Structures are given as C-alpha cells and as structure tokens.
Amino acid sequence: MTKQTHHVVIPDAIMDDLDIKDGEQVEVTLKDKEAVIRPKRADTGTQTISLRFFLIPTVLAGIVFLAYFFYFNILQVPMTGKNSIAQMVIVLGELSGMGTFAVTYIRNHRQIHGRDHRRRYWRIFPTLLLSFAIILAFVASVFFWAIGYMFEGVSFDIYTATGLFLIFISIVNYLMIYSALSISTSFITTLFLSTFVGGVVGAIVTNSSRQWWQHNVSFLGTSKALNAWQFNLTIAVSALLWIALVDYLFVPLMAHRKTDWRLITLRILLTVAAIALLGVGLFPNNRGILHVLHTQSAWFLNYFLIGMIIAVRWLLPGVSREFLSTSYTIGGIIVLAAILFQFVHYLSLTAFEMIAFALAMSWIMLLLQNIHRLYQKDESTFIVTVTSGKEKSPEKSA
Known part of the structure; x- marks a missing residue:
C-alpha cells in the first residue's frame, strides 16, 4: 500500500x-x-534561560548591597543621595544589567542559524552594549531624581532597603534580558526614535522657563541650559543606535550584493551622517573650539542628508515612485524653510531647525524602512519546486 x-x-x-x-x-x-x-x-525555552539569568545576578547584587552597608555600619539607608538605594541601584544595576544583557545576547546569538545573521549580530554587539549602558544609567538617574523629588528625605532600615533594592535590580535585569532577546530591525528603530524624541522633549520641558526657543535648538546642550548633559547624551546615544541600525540592515544585504556600488555609497553616506550627529552630541554649542566643532558637525549632517535625498533615485535599487515623490517633497519643504529663514526672515532659527530636523529624521526612517524591505523582498524570497512521489506504508498484519 x-x-x-x-x-x-x-x-x-x-x-x-x-x-x-x-x-x-x-x-x-x-x-x-x-x-x-x-x-x-532548541529544547531549552527562552523563559527558562531568562529565569536563570534573571535570578542569579539579582541575588549576587543583593548580597553585595547587604555586605556594603553592614561593612560601613549603615543601618538606616536613604532613598537618594550618598550611600543610598539610588546610588547602589545605579552602580550595581549598571554592572548587573550590562552583564545580563551581554550573556543573554551572546547565548541567543549562538542559537541563530546562518553565517550572515551571526556576523551582523557580532558586528553591532559593541555599539548596542555601549548604547544600552548609557541608556540604563540615564534612565536610572532620571527615575531616582523623580523619586527623590516626590519622597524627599525618606530612608529605610537595612532589610527594607534591601527588599526595595532587589525589586529595582530585578526590574533592571528583566528589561536587559528582554532587550537582548528582542534585537531586530523594528526594535532598534523603536529604541532609536524613543531615545531621540524622549530626550529632546525632556530637555525642552526642563528648559521651558529659560525660553530656549529665543535662541536655537542647540541651546539645550549649552552650559546655559538646565541639565544640558541629558540633551547631549540623548543625541550621542541616538547616533550610536543609528550606526547599529545601518550595520544591522546592510550586513546581510551586502552579503548578496558585495559589488553593488550604489548600496556601498548609500551605506557610507548613512554612516557618515550618523557620525556627524554623534559630533553634534559630543561637542556642545559653547564658546570656543566646541562651537566650531558643533557647527561643522551640524552642517556636515545637513549636507549628507540633502545629498542622499537628491541621489536616492540612483543609490537605492528598485526605488518606488511613491518614495521618490515623498523624498523630493520633503527636500523641497526643507529648502523652502531655509529660504524663509535665511532670506525672507519669516521663520526664526529655532522654527527652521525643528522643521528641518523633524522632516530629515522622518525621511531617514522611511529610507531605512525601504532598505529593510529591499532585503526582505529581493534577497529573502526564493522560488522552490514542489514534487510528488509515492511512499510505501507498512501493511497491517491480520
């Protein structure tokens, strides 16, 4: 039969x-x-792996926390300030969180099939590790600043403080494990946008009383602004995530198009533009050489973005008419805004910067989306053949 x-x-x-x-x-x-x-x-589920790497660093951090305060005979621990829960969460949470992220990322990386996929995971690992380390320290600092503002002067006995510390460290480790297991194009893009927009909006709210809009957007990162380091750090981390996202997209794509000069050129332009954005964050717009470096970085960013908008017709294979129309519309609005600012004096510098930057970042997101679609459509779709055959099945015995 x-x-x-x-x-x-x-x-x-x-x-x-x-x-x-x-x-x-x-x-x-x-x-x-x-x-x-x-x-x-693999037979081992993600939940089991996460639970193991979630509990071990949390317990170790709790032991270090207790040992530290017992050693210095501090039995009443404040929430914020020196020798506080906040200080220990920021320090030990940074070490525990990044160690957890690295171990989970590497372990998950080893289970990934495909040489190209493994290679790109290794390439973006240092950039992601640095970005998450900065984001973790920044978020923890802002969180405990808010806690200290709401509960000024509060303190706890050593055992209650240890319990609170373990809760905070557990949250940190869980988020780091979740992030390491969630690395993808959409995840990095979402992280990039949320970091950039959240940091800029936070800086705007913080400096509203100083009427920053009467100067320019770069004022938010100067010595005259409140918490300028937060704005500059946001820009720098966003640039690092941009670099990681470009690498993540292009490594598997270039494996199939190694000699495509269009994609090579586009990748270089995107990377250099991200480096220019990094310069904007690293060099505050203060007086002296920092002002020169900040201004040059901003102009280089503008030049490369405008160049990519103009040349996208020739640099992006299979570009759609819809994306071309959108690109040239965005480019036209930016040029019009520049004319209204520079020659007509209708727009202020702040208004021009916000319009141009919002449109430019939106276009970058659209471009990266089209590059991702190019890989999925052109390089990950194959035509296969289905054939039929006869297979003998054992006959039932009487």
Whole structure:
C-alpha cells in the first residue's frame, strides 16, 4: 500500500543561510495560509534561560548591597543621595544589567542559524552594549531624581532597603534580558526614535522657563541650559543606535550584493551622517573650539542628508515612485524653510531647525524602512519546486 508524499526542493542558498545540514529536521509552521520553514528550535525555552539569568545576578547584587552597608555600619539607608538605594541601584544595576544583557545576547546569538545573521549580530554587539549602558544609567538617574523629588528625605532600615533594592535590580535585569532577546530591525528603530524624541522633549520641558526657543535648538546642550548633559547624551546615544541600525540592515544585504556600488555609497553616506550627529552630541554649542566643532558637525549632517535625498533615485535599487515623490517633497519643504529663514526672515532659527530636523529624521526612517524591505523582498524570497512521489506504508498484519 502506498501514500502520496510531497517534497520541497530547497535551494543551496537557503541551506547555507540557515546553516542546515543534509538530513537535519526543520520546522514547518502553517499560519494564515502560509508555510514557514525554519531550523528546529532548541529544547531549552527562552523563559527558562531568562529565569536563570534573571535570578542569579539579582541575588549576587543583593548580597553585595547587604555586605556594603553592614561593612560601613549603615543601618538606616536613604532613598537618594550618598550611600543610598539610588546610588547602589545605579552602580550595581549598571554592572548587573550590562552583564545580563551581554550573556543573554551572546547565548541567543549562538542559537541563530546562518553565517550572515551571526556576523551582523557580532558586528553591532559593541555599539548596542555601549548604547544600552548609557541608556540604563540615564534612565536610572532620571527615575531616582523623580523619586527623590516626590519622597524627599525618606530612608529605610537595612532589610527594607534591601527588599526595595532587589525589586529595582530585578526590574533592571528583566528589561536587559528582554532587550537582548528582542534585537531586530523594528526594535532598534523603536529604541532609536524613543531615545531621540524622549530626550529632546525632556530637555525642552526642563528648559521651558529659560525660553530656549529665543535662541536655537542647540541651546539645550549649552552650559546655559538646565541639565544640558541629558540633551547631549540623548543625541550621542541616538547616533550610536543609528550606526547599529545601518550595520544591522546592510550586513546581510551586502552579503548578496558585495559589488553593488550604489548600496556601498548609500551605506557610507548613512554612516557618515550618523557620525556627524554623534559630533553634534559630543561637542556642545559653547564658546570656543566646541562651537566650531558643533557647527561643522551640524552642517556636515545637513549636507549628507540633502545629498542622499537628491541621489536616492540612483543609490537605492528598485526605488518606488511613491518614495521618490515623498523624498523630493520633503527636500523641497526643507529648502523652502531655509529660504524663509535665511532670506525672507519669516521663520526664526529655532522654527527652521525643528522643521528641518523633524522632516530629515522622518525621511531617514522611511529610507531605512525601504532598505529593510529591499532585503526582505529581493534577497529573502526564493522560488522552490514542489514534487510528488509515492511512499510505501507498512501493511497491517491480520
């Protein structure tokens, strides 16, 4: 007795990319009338891995916390200030959180199939680690500043303080594990946007009493602004995430288009523009050499963005008319705003900067989205052949 079987002929490119050997089992998932073929998952679930790496660093940090305050005979621990819960969470949370992030990221990286995918995960690891370290320190500082403002002068006995410390450290470790397991194009993009927008809006709110809009946006990062370091740090971290996102997108794409001068040029322009943004954050617009470096970085950023908008027709393979129309519309509005500011004197410098920067960053997001779609559509879609055959099945014995 025979039964009908069907075979899918998988191209060698897919076998190499997913690192599947002949005879290995794969998973076939049916969802929304689509069949998804992928390497068989490891037996150890993500939840088990997360739980293990979540508890161990939390317990170790708690032991260090207790030992520190017992050693210095501090039995009443303040929430904020010197030798406080906040100080220990920022210091130990940074060490525990980044260690947890690194271990989880590396462990998850080893389970990824495909040489190109593994290579890009290694390439962006240092940039992501530095970015998350800065973001973690920044968020923890802002959080405990708010706590200190709401609960001024509050303190706890050593055991209550340890319990609160363990709660805060647990949250830090959980978020770091979640972030390490969630690395993707959409995750990095969301992190980039939330970091940039959140930092800028926070700086604007903080300096509203100083009427920053009468100067320019760069005033938020000068010595005359309140908490200028937050604005500058936001810009710098956003630039690092931009660099990581560009690398994450282009590494697998360039593996299939190694000699495509258009993509090579576009990648260089995007990276240099991100470095220019990094310069804007690293060099505050104060007097002296810092003003020169800040201004030059800002102008270089503008030049490269305008150049990419003009040249996207030739640099992006398969560019759609819709994206071209959007690009030239955005470029036209930026040029019009520059004329209204520079020659007509209708717009203030602050208004021009905010209009130009908002439009430019929106266009960058659209460009990165089109690059991601290019990889998914052109490089990750294969035509396969389904064949039928006869397979003998064992006959039932009487």
